[in-house]
Amino acid sequence: MSSTTTRRDFLKRTGVLVVGFSLGLHSRADAAVFETGAAPAANQLDSWLAINADGTITVYSGKVELGTGVSTALRQIVAEELDAPFEKIAWVQGDSDRTVDQGSTVGSQTIKRGGAQLRMAAATARAALLELAAPKLGAAPGSLEVASGVVRVHGDPSRHISFAELLGGKRFERTVNRAAVPKATTAYTIVGKPVHRVELPAKMTGRHTYVQDVKVDGMLHARVVRPASIGAKLLSVDDSALGAIPGARVIRKADFLAVVAPREYDAIRAAAAIKPAWSESATLPPMDELKQTLMSIPSTERGVASDGTSGAGRVAKRLAATYKWPFQMHASIGPSCGVADVRNGKATVWSSTQGSHTLKSAIAHLLGMQPDDVHVIWIEGSGCYGHNGSDDAAADAAVISREVGAPVRVQWSRADEHGWEPKGAAMVMQVAAGIDASGKIADWDYQVWTPTHSSRPGAQPGGEANFIAARLMGMVPSSRGSLGGERNAAHTYSVPAMKVRAHLLERAPLRTSSLRGLGSPQNTFANESFMDELAQLAGVDPIEFRLRHLSDPRAVAAINAVARLAKWTPRVSGSSRAPSNGVARGRGMAFVRYEGTEAYVAAIVDVEVDQAQHRVRVTHAYVAHDCGLIVNPDGLKNQIEGNVIQAASRALNEAVQFDRSRVTSLDWRGYPILRFADAPDAVDVVLIDHPELPSVGAGEASTSPIPAAIANAIFDATGVRLRDVPLRV
Amino acid sequence: MPSSTIRITVNGAAHDIDAAPDTPLLYVLRDDLGLTGPKFGCGLGQCGACMVHIDGAAVHSCRTPLSAAARGPITTIEGLGTPEKPHPVQQAFIDEQAAQCGYCMNGMIMSAAALLAKTKSPTRQQIRSTLNGNLCRCGTHMRIVRAVERAASLGASQSGGSDE
Numbered sequence: 001m002s003s004t005t006t007r008r009d010f011l012k013r014t015g016v017l018v019v020g021f022s023l024g025l026h027s028r029a030d031a032a033v034f035e036t037g038a039a040p041a042a043n044q045l046d047s048w049l050a051i052n053a054d055g056t057i058t059v060y061s062g063k064v065e066l067g068t069g070v071s072t073a074l075r076q077i078v079a080e081e082l083d084a085p086f087e088k089i090a091w092v093q094g095d096s097d098r099t100v101d102q103g104s105t106v107g108s109q110t111i112k113r114g115g116a117q118l119r120m121a122a123a124t125a126r127a128a129l130l131e132l133a134a135p136k137l138g139a140a141p142g143s144l145e146v147a148s149g150v151v152r153v154h155g156d157p158s159r160h161i162s163f164a165e166l167l168g169g170k171r172f173e174r175t176v177n178r179a180a181v182p183k184a185t186t187a188y189t190i191v192g193k194p195v196h197r198v199e200l201p202a203k204m205t206g207r208h209t210y211v212q213d214v215k216v217d218g219m220l221h222a223r224v225v226r227p228a229s230i231g232a233k234l235l236s237v238d239d240s241a242l243g244a245i246p247g248a249r250v251i252r253k254a255d256f257l258a259v260v261a262p263r264e265y266d267a268i269r270a271a272a273a274i275k276p277a278w279s280e281s282a283t284l285p286p287m288d289e290l291k292q293t294l295m296s297i298p299s300t301e302r303g304v305a306s307d308g309t310s311g312a313g314r315v316a317k318r319l320a321a322t323y324k325w326p327f328q329m330h331a332s333i334g335p336s337c338g339v340a341d342v343r344n345g346k347a348t349v350w351s352s353t354q355g356s357h358t359l360k361s362a363i364a365h366l367l368g369m370q371p372d373d374v375h376v377i378w379i380e381g382s383g384c385y386g387h388n389g390s391d392d393a394a395a396d397a398a399v400i401s402r403e404v405g406a407p408v409r410v411q412w413s414r415a416d417e418h419g420w421e422p423k424g425a426a427m428v429m430q431v432a433a434g435i436d437a438s439g440k441i442a443d444w445d446y447q448v449w450t451p452t453h454s455s456r457p458g459a460q461p462g463g464e465a466n467f468i469a470a471r472l473m474g475m476v477p478s479s480r481g482s483l484g485g486e487r488n489a490a491h492t493y494s495v496p497a498m499k500v501r502a503h504l505l506e507r508a509p510l511r512t513s514s515l516r517g518l519g520s521p522q523n524t525f526a527n528e529s530f531m532d533e534l535a536q537l538a539g540v541d542p543i544e545f546r547l548r549h550l551s552d553p554r555a556v557a558a559i560n561a562v563a564r565l566a567k568w569t570p571r572v573s574g575s576s577r578a579p580s581n582g583v584a585r586g587r588g589m590a591f592v593r594y595e596g597t598e599a600y601v602a603a604i605v606d607v608e609v610d611q612a613q614h615r616v617r618v619t620h621a622y623v624a625h626d627c628g629l630i631v632n633p634d635g636l637k638n639q640i641e642g643n644v645i646q647a648a649s650r651a652l653n654e655a656v657q658f659d660r661s662r663v664t665s666l667d668w669r670g671y672p673i674l675r676f677a678d679a680p681d682a683v684d685v686v687l688i689d690h691p692e693l694p695s696v697g698a699g700e701a702s703t704s705p706i707p708a709a710i711a712n713a714i715f716d717a718t719g720v721r722l723r724d725v726p727l728r729v
Numbered sequence: 730m731p732s733s734t735i736r737i738t739v740n741g742a743a744h745d746i747d748a749a750p751d752t753p754l755l756y757v758l759r760d761d762l763g764l765t766g767p768k769f770g771c772g773l774g775q776c777g778a779c780m781v782h783i784d785g786a787a788v789h790s791c792r793t794p795l796s797a798a799a800r801g802p803i804t805t806i807e808g809l810g811t812p813e814k815p816h817p818v819q820q821a822f823i824d825e826q827a828a829q830c831g832y833c834m835n836g837m838i839m840s841a842a843a844l845l846a847k848t849k850s851p852t853r854q855q856i857r858s859t860l861n862g863n864l865c866r867c868g869t870h871m872r873i874v875r876a877v878e879r880a881a882s883l884g885a886s887q888s889g890g891s892d893e
Binding site: 067199200202207212264265331333383413644674683 | 756765766772775806826830857868
């Protein structure tokens with residue numbers, strides 16, 4: 001097959017049948033852009049959107065829907081800027097051949113950065129449509145207006161022409177004007193509205209296509225068989241039992257082991273029927289020595305903040321504390337799945353990856369192919385909350401497909417996902433501070449010990465070694481430095497002398513990568529628990545104590561807003577009423593400005609603590625949230641509510657269990673997440689909108705203050721200060 | 730186990746399935762009948778993503794062998810309603826925007842629909858207790874409970890599109 005094969009030929013040849021796939025099949029105004037196999041150029045307007053002959057508009061988004069509602073919010077941004085009907089916008093996302101590489105969908109950057117790119121593309125397109133319409137309507141561009149996909153003469157609406165009549169099916173042939181002037185936010189009609197999410201009717205009726213639902217003609221089903229323990233070597237495989245299973249066979253590449261069969265249940269049976277022999281060794285530390293282990297792994301010290309001179313002379317009281325956070329899981333409800341068709345020097349991969357363009361290069365390097373011979377098609381997966389097993393499953397499928405010469409679907413088991421997904425990092429945080437006679441913080445010293453929060457496959461050669469499949473085939477990932485552990489290590493309070501250091505560990509007992517918030521929930525747990533401890537030491541209400549150290553009006557506004565919402569009564573923490581019927585009640589608060597530069601989140605939670613039953617439940621949570629301009633207030637509330645519940649689960653329930661050789665949390669009993677019985681009675685959210693300010697990320701921010709707010713509430717209820725997550729009474 | 734032909738009724742239509750009798754119903758629905766609404770979540774009956782109705786009761790299709798699935802009519806989420814004409818429970822979930830990734834929705838909706846078919850006006854406690862075996866990781870619990878309450882108030886137990 002020649003390298004000029006078009007994408008359409010490719011689809012024809014591979015006979016793709018994606019069941020129920022309802023969007024994104026509009027033909028693009030010009031197919032030539034597909035023929036290179038390279039991503040469309042970001043500076044070309046045609047790379048971003050197309051006006052179709054039927055009056056629909058196809059938008060090509062490099063950012064993808066991970067369950068957070070961005071595909072609806074981004075549509076709102078485009079519809080607003082283009083003055084096009086929202087419902088006429090079709091959406092193509094995360095296709096390495098058809099969408100611009102906007103970077104992976106990570107870090108709460110989709111609205112902030114991805115939305116800004118789409119806004120400029122739409123503003124350029126709107127200006128182009130006005131230019132095209134002017135001669136046809138016999139009017140100057142300045143006398144034209146746009147409404148609902150129609151250009152018309154201001155004051156004479158009978159003179160009009162639709163987008164489709166102007167350009168339907170043809171290309172813009174111009175570059176994105178980076179200086180295009182976007183619409184004034186005061187003129188917004190759809191941005192800021194609680195538009196219903198576009199894909200939910202399909203999701204609620206079983207018609208939405210997830211990557212787990214992709215079918216390709218001739219597809220074989222595969223299951224991976226992971227090592228019995230971390231680092232185990234495959235000595236031999238007894239596959240004598242496979243004769244009884246139709247079409248089943250073993251795929252082995254060094255320590256990479258898998259089975260394939262034409263029928264899915266046969267693949268499952270085959271995985272159970274083979275008898276691999278592994279050489280095992282104890283590579284993990286004892287779980288109860290995790291803190292000492294983390295603090296003794298070789299590390300690089302990074303100064304995060306160092307402000308002011310020592311305030312030691314003015315210190316009246318001192319306090320120090322150590323906080324611990326365990327390894328945690330993404331714990332996606334759907335185990336990861338990948339589908340790949342690798343034949344004749346070309347590869348097509350269907351994946352719920354967060355980064356189609358990166359995955360394309362990494363798969364190419366894994367297979368020894370050229371990146372432009374790999375086509376990654378993103379299909380939504382189960383919510384991932386960061387780097388879960390999606391990329392690894394795609395690599396598994398690619399390796400197996402190449403071996404068998406047929407399309408292959410790899411569905412991880414629950415134990416595969418729990419055991420082998422990259423884990424959220426365990427961390428140790430130490431804080432020491434002094435307060436002066438007036439009850440203000442005089443100095444602050446903070447240290448965190450953290451593994452990296454990013455081990456994604458990389459687009460550069462060598463970056464493929466981060467795939468599990470690559471490691472099992474003998475590749476060794478090169479160190480790419482440490483990322484994310486210092487996120488929110490430095491708080492944003494005014495302190496005369498502050499020193500913040502991060503000890504970036506060279507390795508970790510378990511493979512770690514990004515889980516919602518990276519190091520921010522851990523650092524905020526320590527910082528905001530300690531703020532309450534200092535408030536206690538000063539004998540001051542926790543909110544009053546925080547406000548003493550804040551001058552940023554948006555921070556103050558958020559804290560005051562949540563205090564009003566929760567009807568907070570100022571008092572020294574721990575003065576809550578006596579337990580009734582063995583259940584103690586308390587409330588706690590916490591605040592963060594995410595990453596120090598992003599959304600402001602202030603939270604209050606009420607808890608009930610049943611010490612006899614060792615049970616803590618968040619009964620009511622309150623959040624005040626300021627992320628600048630709000631695109632979709634209901635989508636934002638949904639995200640915040642979800643973060644509150646997920647963070648409560650992480651704070652109260654979750655720690656990955658392991659023995660000396662392997663992860664032992666292999667199902668939902670071994671890694672229990674919050675259930676309905678433990679859900680709050682209510683989560684109340686107040687949104688602080690700033691249409692005059694750009695949007696900043698809201699995907700992760702409201703996760704961060706919740707664990708500390710819960711710990712502070714438990715102290716308020718019981719007088720017991722818990723510094724280890726999961727918080728156990 | 731050698732395969733044999735087993736007749737099951739799914740969403741009102743009879744199908745003769747040629748598969749090993751111990752094949753979990755989930756794979757028959759998804760792979761043989763193209764009904765991918767029921768999801769694989771754990772294969773252990775622990776998360777509820779795979780739920781279908783058999784004889785009106787919500788069951789884990791990942792733990793129901795094909796041989797046992799023939800005992801009564803099966804309804805999947807596709808059989809409850811369509812995007813154009815959703816079942817009242819589905820409509821209530823849409824109205825409340827009660828999902829994020831939506832992977833668990835199949836189980837939530839099938840579980841809730843089975844509850845409401847029997848209990849017209851469940852208490853909030855009954856709803857939480859019924860859904861306690863259904864896991865959601867995005868944290869849409871508050872909206873899901875509201876959606877079930879809304880469905881109850883819409884009279885989900887009486888409206889069309891229910892089992893058979």
